[in-house]
Amino acid sequence: MSYNQPERRSKRLKCLVCGAIMPGGTVVCPVCGVGSDRFITIDAQAAAFKRDTDRRFLIAGAGIAGVSAAKAIRERDDTAAIALIDVEEALPYNRPMLTKDLFGALAADQFAIYDESWYERQRITRVTGERVSSLDTKAKMIRLESGADLMYDACVLALGASSFIPPIPGADAGNVFAIRSLSDARRLEKAAKSEGVRRAVVIGGGVLGLEAAWELRKFKLDVTIVEAAPRLLDRRVAPAASEMLAGVVEKAGMGLLVGAKVDSLVVGVDGASAVKLADGGTLAADIVIFSTGITPNVSAAKESDIAVNRGIVVDERMRSSAEDVFACGDCAIFGGARYGLWAEAAAMGDAAGANAAGDERTYKRGLFPMTLNSLGTSLFAVGDTGSDPGKEYRTVEFRDDAKATLAAYHFVEQRLTGVTLLGDVSAMRDAQEQVEKGITYEALFGET
Ligand SMILES: Cc1cc2nc3c(=O)[nH]c(=O)nc-3n(C[C@H](O)[C@H](O)[C@H](O)COP(=O)(O)OP(=O)(O)OC[C@H]3O[C@@H](n4cnc5c(N)ncnc54)[C@H](O)[C@@H]3O)c2cc1C
Numbered sequence: 001m002s003y004n005q006p007e008r009r010s011k012r013l014k015c016l017v018c019g020a021i022m023p024g025g026t027v028v029c030p031v032c033g034v035g036s037d038r039f040i041t042i043d044a045q046a047a048a049f050k051r052d053t054d055r056r057f058l059i060a061g062a063g064i065a066g067v068s069a070a071k072a073i074r075e076r077d078d079t080a081a082i083a084l085i086d087v088e089e090a091l092p093y094n095r096p097m098l099t100k101d102l103f104g105a106l107a108a109d110q111f112a113i114y115d116e117s118w119y120e121r122q123r124i125t126r127v128t129g130e131r132v133s134s135l136d137t138k139a140k141m142i143r144l145e146s147g148a149d150l151m152y153d154a155c156v157l158a159l160g161a162s163s164f165i166p167p168i169p170g171a172d173a174g175n176v177f178a179i180r181s182l183s184d185a186r187r188l189e190k191a192a193k194s195e196g197v198r199r200a201v202v203i204g205g206g207v208l209g210l211e212a213a214w215e216l217r218k219f220k221l222d223v224t225i226v227e228a229a230p231r232l233l234d235r236r237v238a239p240a241a242s243e244m245l246a247g248v249v250e251k252a253g254m255g256l257l258v259g260a261k262v263d264s265l266v267v268g269v270d271g272a273s274a275v276k277l278a279d280g281g282t283l284a285a286d287i288v289i290f291s292t293g294i295t296p297n298v299s300a301a302k303e304s305d306i307a308v309n310r311g312i313v314v315d316e317r318m319r320s321s322a323e324d325v326f327a328c329g330d331c332a333i334f335g336g337a338r339y340g341l342w343a344e345a346a347a348m349g350d351a352a353g354a355n356a357a358g359d360e361r362t363y364k365r366g367l368f369p370m371t372l373n374s375l376g377t378s379l380f381a382v383g384d385t386g387s388d389p390g391k392e393y394r395t396v397e398f399r400d401d402a403k404a405t406l407a408a409y410h411f412v413e414q415r416l417t418g419v420t421l422l423g424d425v426s427a428m429r430d431a432q433e434q435v436e437k438g439i440t441y442e443a444l445f446g447e448t
Pocket residue numbers: 018032060061062063064065066085086087088095096097098099130131132133158159160161179180181208297300328329330331340341342343345
């Protein structure tokens with residue numbers, strides 16, 4: 001039986017930096033670590049749809065997408081069996097904190113999305129240390145690498161992504177790292193704390209690379225960042241912000257090479273000892289960290305003839321090409337694009353779980369900002385920030401080099417397309433709204 005209950009609303013907090021939704025009273029965002037001055041209060045709407053069944057729901061992957069899907073199912077179905085399968089052993093955790101807390105200062109309960117008792121209360125069975133290898137979508141069965149087969153009535157694939165490491169000589173040496181999981185972070189922490197380790201080269205100057213570099217620098221390592229693009233956060237932030245951010249990096253005592261391509265790693269008996277650049281230069285390194293993007297985990301879907309195209313293809317209700325198989329988060333691709341962001345994975349997971357339980361939820365992609373809280377500064381960028389060579393922008397900049405602050409507004413045909421804020425991000429809420437509305441130049445600055 002399915003029925004609709006009256007809507008129940010409650011007050012929740014939303015972090016403007018990472019998009020995490022939190023209970024009222026939270027003072028520090030558990031996902032990205034910023035304080036409550038970056039929170040807004042929102043109305044959280046409880047599920048109106050309810051149908052208690054004896055169906056079996058299997059969720060493959062216990063990141064934020066999988067946990068959100070499990071929660072959405074339980075909110076609609078009190079009696080169904082829900083199992084959350086993950087190859088990792090740890091309680092599902094706030095993955096973005098890995099590069100914001102590389103040296104493990106956080107207590108386990110601050111790091112976990114929910115504590116152990118939450119899963120008990122929700123009657124969600126955690127199956128840990130098990131890798132999903134494929135699905136039999138006709139027999140409705142998930143196959144585990146250990147050999148066990150698990151039957152489902154509906155299944156949600158929330159397998160996330162892996163770090164992409166370019167296939168260059170030496171990239172498989174023992175002292176070469178990429179950060180995706182808790183065990184990656186702990187392995188890097190151990191290496192960084194080893195005797196004789198002084199120099200780190202971070203390949204990739206995106207948000208994760210910059211955060212990791214800053215954590216290593218705070219730990220007193222000599223750090224050099226190598227970025228292939230001509231400027232930092234190319235195409236994501238205003239050009240002036242890239243330039244000023246480069247100044248912040250250098251002031252923090254780190255080396256920075258932009259427009260620099262890596263050729264190979266020089267490997268000796270103790271692992272990689274240097275990074276060789278395409279222009280012939282070398283950078284000595286005791287450890288090397290790759291932060292060069294992600295590859296969605298799609299092998300289980302591919303093995304099972306589920307449509308994959310740079311991710312598991314889903315429609316607006318997170319349905320994959322196979323019946324009763326949904327997908328969400330970093331492993332899925334919706335509308336031809338994937339952003340690899342926490343808030344998006346959570347929202348997709350919520351929609352996938354709701355629809356798997358029989359509700360009708362359409363996922364609408366929001367305008368996701370890019371944020372950085374590291375290097376002793378803050379950066380916020382939303383929308384088209386002036387990097388499309390095919391467009392003619394009108395740009396208004398408020399810049400203070402001494403304070404390293406910038407606010408850059410970009411307009412196309414008099415309408416605001418994007419904003420970058422550096423140093424002082426207090427206007428980010430307004431900026432997000434103004435870009436969403438495409439406010440006119442005249443409305444913002446009072447003249448044409
Ligand atoms: C270091 C770091 C910092 C980040 N910082 C930010 C940030 O500041 N802001 C932001 O918005 N986003 C950030 N992100 C991105 C964000 O964390 C991801 O977009 C989000 O975690 C995706 O959630 P997910 O559930 O789709 O995937 P994941 O979190 O990757 O979870 C997938 C789970 O599936 C498991 N799994 C994979 N394959 C299998 C298999 N075959 N069988 C069983 N289990 C499997 C994995 O072990 C994992 O637990 C960051 C990511 C990283 C790695």
